[in-house]
Amino acid sequence: xxxxxxxxxxxxVLLFWILLGNSVRNNYKSENxxxxxxxxxxxxxxxxxxxxENNLKLISExxxxxxxxxxxxxxxxxxxxxxxxxxxxxxxxxxxIFIKLDNSNGWLTYYIEDDIRNIEYVVRVVVLANWQGxxxxxxxxxxxxxxxxxxxxxxxxxxxxxIGAIIVASILSFIITRYFTSPINxxxxxxxxxxxxxxxxxxxxxxxxxxxxxxxxxxxxxEEFDATEALRKDFVANISHDxxxxxxxxxxxxxxxxxxxxxxxxxxxxxxxxxxxESEKLRDFIDDTMYLSxxxxxxxxxxxxxxxxxxxIKSVIFxxxxxxxxxxxxxxxxxxxxxxxxxxxxxxxxxxxxxxxNALKYSGENKKIIIKGFSKNGEIVVEIYDNGIGIEKExxxxxxxxxxxxxxxxxxxxxxGIGLHIVKEILELHxxxxxxxxEVGVGSKFWFSMEEI
Ligand code: ADP
Numbered sequence: 001x002x003x004x005x006x007x008x009x010x011x012x013v014l015l016f017w018i019l020l021g022n023s024v025r026n027n028y029k030s031e032n033x034x035x036x037x038x039x040x041x042x043x044x045x046x047x048x049x050x051x052x053e054n055n056l057k058l059i060s061e062x063x064x065x066x067x068x069x070x071x072x073x074x075x076x077x078x079x080x081x082x083x084x085x086x087x088x089x090x091x092x093x094x095x096x097i098f099i100k101l102d103n104s105n106g107w108l109t110y111y112i113e114d115d116i117r118n119i120e121y122v123v124r125v126v127v128l129a130n131w132q133g134x135x136x137x138x139x140x141x142x143x144x145x146x147x148x149x150x151x152x153x154x155x156x157x158x159x160x161x162x163i164g165a166i167i168v169a170s171i172l173s174f175i176i177t178r179y180f181t182s183p184i185n186x187x188x189x190x191x192x193x194x195x196x197x198x199x200x201x202x203x204x205x206x207x208x209x210x211x212x213x214x215x216x217x218x219x220x221x222x223e224e225f226d227a228t229e230a231l232r233k234d235f236v237a238n239i240s241h242d243x244x245x246x247x248x249x250x251x252x253x254x255x256x257x258x259x260x261x262x263x264x265x266x267x268x269x270x271x272x273x274x275x276x277x278e279s280e281k282l283r284d285f286i287d288d289t290m291y292l293s294x295x296x297x298x299x300x301x302x303x304x305x306x307x308x309x310x311x312x313i314k315s316v317i318f319x320x321x322x323x324x325x326x327x328x329x330x331x332x333x334x335x336x337x338x339x340x341x342x343x344x345x346x347x348x349x350x351x352x353x354x355x356x357x358n359a360l361k362y363s364g365e366n367k368k369i370i371i372k373g374f375s376k377n378g379e380i381v382v383e384i385y386d387n388g389i390g391i392e393k394e395x396x397x398x399x400x401x402x403x404x405x406x407x408x409x410x411x412x413x414x415x416x417g418i419g420l421h422i423v424k425e426i427l428e429l430h431x432x433x434x435x436x437x438x439e440v441g442v443g444s445k446f447w448f449s450m451e452e453i
Contacts, residue, residue, distance in 0.1 A: 002169070013158055024147065024150060029147065036065065040138060043056065061080075065140055065141060066140070068139045069137070098137075101127060121143055187211065190218070199226035203219045235402075254271075285418065292422050305343070306340055306453060308340055309339040309380055319353075328366075330368045333372070342430075347429070362444070367387070370383075370384075371383070378452055383445055385445050388444060
């Protein structure tokens with residue numbers, strides 16, 4: 001972290017130095033060049049005046065430039081200002097200056113370098129007069145050393161900036177490590193513990209907002225895993241328990257046939273009947289478990305369409321007709337016409353089947369089942385009433401849980417406690433409301449409601 005931050009700081013300072021250095025140098029150079037060109041133009045305007053020589057002296061002093069008037073024979077007519085360490089007479093007047101001027105409009109600018117002192121000069125040459133082919137020229141030059149001096153100052157300042165940037169980078173990397181990397185490392189360690197199966201691990205909550213958010217998310221994930229794990233254990237325990245009971249009955253009945261009632265036709269048929277019932281129960285249980293897991297893992301084919309609940313309820317009631325006759329059940333229905341909802345007809349059929357078969361299962365003699373369907377406040381409400389054994393108030397909330405069966409009837413239980421859980425899953429998938437009301441010894445009412453289309 002510290003190395004990357006320091007590299008970044010050095011990179012930024014260097015980039016700044018290169019960009020700033022270049023732009024300062026170029027600006028300074030072009031400003032001095034145009035300033036010198038302007039001075040040369042002023043001098044040329046003044047050529048031939050009485051105070052010309054005097055002006056040259058004044059300008060060379062005020063502008064800190066070196067001025068020479070040179071004739072074509074290369075004799076220096078005047079010379080003002082200049083740098084004694086630099087032989088500007090030789091340096092500034094290029095040997096082929098008059099040839100170069102031939103190809104120009106009478107003026108030109110060039111740069112020369114004093115290699116010994118490493119100073120650059122800008123030189124402006126202007127033709128002042130032409131006496132029968134012999135020209136007189138103005139050669140004015142100025143040192144650009146100041147820009148190098150400025151660059152030296154900038155460089156020394158940038159070294160301070162670099163040191164400052166490295167210090168800031170160190171402080172920043174320290175803060176980030178303390179408040180960001182360390183909490184992330186701690187979280188990684190705790191997440192690893194979770195991955196190894198410890199879902200009760202405590203996730204630390206210090207550090208930046210994002211780290212705290214991540215910690216909260218991991219905490220929720222751990223809680224979910226913990227709940228799923230508990231459910232899985234519960235599921236395995238319940239399945240093995242619920243499968244064991246019918247399997248024991250089947251085994252015992254088979255053994256009885258083998259050892260005791262083999263020849264006794266009546267007893268044998270009774271035990272075979274038990275075997276048949278228990279294996280059917282087992283088959284239903286396995287079917288329901290598969291159905292539920294498909295529903296929960298969302299692999300169940302599921303299509304939302306317009307469903308006419310009035311017709312669906314009638315067809316489900318019709319399928320119970322055999323029971324109505326054989327078990328002497330009285331079934332009444334009061335239904336509005338064309339109760340249309342959005343849903344999956346097959347899944348809704350399963351809901352109705354379950355409610356009605358429960359009403360049948362948990363009713364005693366003189367079974368009476370009433371089914372009502374009506375439209376109310378933009379919703380279709382379906383109610384299933386029975387006059388059965390009822391459910392105690394404190395237990396009614398639990399009946400929607402998987403494998404829940406009301407204790408009182410545990411010994412004589414006829415189902416496996418999975419049906420209402422499937423109903424709950426289906427109704428929730430449809431965004432439906434649902435509930436149950438009951439009174440022990442009087443009967444129960446199961447209901448659900450869905451938005452009317
Ligand atoms: P099961 O296969 O045991 O019927 P359900 O999930 O359908 O499973 O029902 C859960 C429990 O709710 C039942 O075991 C029963 O105790 C109670 N129950 C459901 N419907 C009724 C009802 N109509 N009357 C009385 N008790 C009921």
